[in-house]
Amino acid sequence: MSSRRAPRGEYIETDTGNKVARKATLVGTQHIMLGGKTVIQPDAMIRGDLVRTIHPSSQSGGNAAPQNNTAISIGRYCFLSRNCCLRPPGRFYKGAFTYMPLRMGDHVFVGPGAVVQAASVGSHVHIGAGCVIGEFAIIKDYVRILDGTVVPPNMVIPSFSIVAGQPARVIGEVPEGGHEAFELRDLYKTVGNNPQPAPH
């Protein structure tokens, strides 16, 4: 993430269009992959240091391909609100504790104060404010998680679900006309060092 240092604004805007707040806490940046056009708001935390320590192919050896050491990969047009936290899930694997990568698709909105420990989050997902996504949860595409939801560990949320409650349960389906509401292109433009007003 090289930054154009010239104007010292609130955000660092990278060549690929990422807008990373200077006050965001990014730990282990070499293990964090941003797809581009992603907004990381102040006080958001991404724990890239919790990297996988055991690799399934390490026993088989043979090919010395470079190990993929990505702890968190984030797609395009994601929006990480203030005080949210992305944390790779961890578990015992073959007798030792290891973290597993957290994958996030495109157009994922993470609300303020949410904690995400999912194994994978699909594309076009809205995670509301104050949500807790348990370890190794799998969230498919076009899922809306309402504010304050606690998604238990290992839960699989199918596509087009609306999820709420503690623990989370599927309370409805995203209607056909609601797909466009997941688009985050317009929201991307409204933050940064020279934000545009939200379109009508």
Add this chain to the structure above:
Amino acid sequence: MATAFTPYSYIQCPCSDITPTDRRSGGSPTTPEPDDDDRAFDPRAPRSSFSLYPLEYLMYCEDCHQIRCPRCVAEEIVTYYCPNCLFECPVCVGPLAVTSVETKPDPNLLAAPDNSAAPLAGPYALTCSYCLWTSTEVGIQFDKPNGIHAQLAKLRNGGTTRLTAKERKERRKDPSYKAQPPPPDSQDLDHEAQFANLKAFYQGQLADPNTADAGLALLGDLGFSSPTSLSRIMSIYTGGSLLHDKKAKTRLGAMREALDPDEGLLVASLDESAAISKLRSEGLDGTASTAQLVGQPPNMVEPPLHGNERFLDTLRPVPHLLRTKRSKRCPVCRHIISKPESKVQTTRFRIRLVAGSYIPSISIRQLALSSGTGSGTSASGPAVPGAPLEPLKPAHFLLTFKNPIFETIKVTLGAPATTPGRFASRVTVLCPEFEVDANTDVWDEALKNNAERDRELRRRRGESVSANSGGISSANQLEVGKIWERGRNWVSIVVEVVPASLALAPGNPPLREDEDVLEIPMFVRVEWEAEMAGDEVGAAPSRSNSEAREKRELAYWCVLGVGRIRQR
């Protein structure tokens, strides 16, 4: 009141308008008489909540040119799929995971065996990582970590095994088992076993020609417990695959009923003293909640009837519900208006005719006026969005209509002068008739040179004042008949409301839930010209060579929830 109010707009689907005699159910879309209060749509009528939908929930039929709501479309299941192939926790609804019952020794301990890296050995149990319920609490353990569903079908709560249907059939055939009759234990008879026994018994009765004994001859004449009615009923419940005995139809003799558990007789155990004493010892904490009981699937492997499924230890893991992908059809013309791809993994749609791409969207924003324009606005600062409205003080709301189609549309609005209900707020639509420009390509707009743009803007405003569309300027005056602001494919107009006072005369019933919400019923009529040939309304942009144009019109009621009125 604690949470800020978010303005909303709901649209009434015309499908609920089949009873014009029922005035309370809503106005007729074919006769727009918004000024006539009797015909105005009442959003507070009890039936209205069943016909109002947010725009996202509505579909649009291109052949009928009409809005379709989730209630009036016909759904067809495209595919079923399993979202998660394990079980749900019966106590909370968290997912269950297979874990080993034996806890592993800590690998960091010196006493740990060397093979600590080996996978965990059985027995296994289903564990909820949210509420820490495990299936060992109901006495269920598994030998293998896979094939849980099949293993669970053979296990009762408490760990006792049961016979599956196949095993039971084999046992019945086995002559050595027949020879020594087991004690008739009715508790051994669960739903599945009882049904199987009864079915076998009645099939035997039907096949036996010598059952016409004279007992209950009167009832037999009526057809009760006769082979005819029995075979009819059995073919209903077993899918018609049963024997169709032509001879049986002619017989009217009565048959005997099942007499012992082997024939499917189950005596109801009316003795509930065990349940009562258990309730005494375990208390209410040991009982299952209604929601937990409702979540339980019909328990096929437990004995049915009294005294069951009241305690936590009778709960069983709940298999995940299957999900479906469904296509939708217009109920009138049977055209498909929504069709997802049948592959489970994809989220694409082959056909998706949503109302949002045919009818204008309406967004509502409260307008903060720094200076009153004759209407007595005294808002000193910008209005806080979502703050309660002051009674009897005029408030202004900006309605922004965004045109999704590639034709210019003419919008006509109508709203009753006062809102229906006990608290009549006054509503004035300052500009009830306007045009919204077509949803042209964004680039066309951007590539226009500035002069042209300026002229365009002036034309749009219909005036010669220097218009800047950038923001709300002092040039924007609250003028009747004038558009507030205009953009590429959107128009903002102002609605003035004078909220009613919520003061209740003594003796009146108290405020009902959400009665303080100021809801404006509004009749929207959209007119545009479309190409004659293509039935697609929003597909092709207008071309000059296609002369044949036809007028299209769409009219519907909608409800604008603008805010809550402050209570004194």
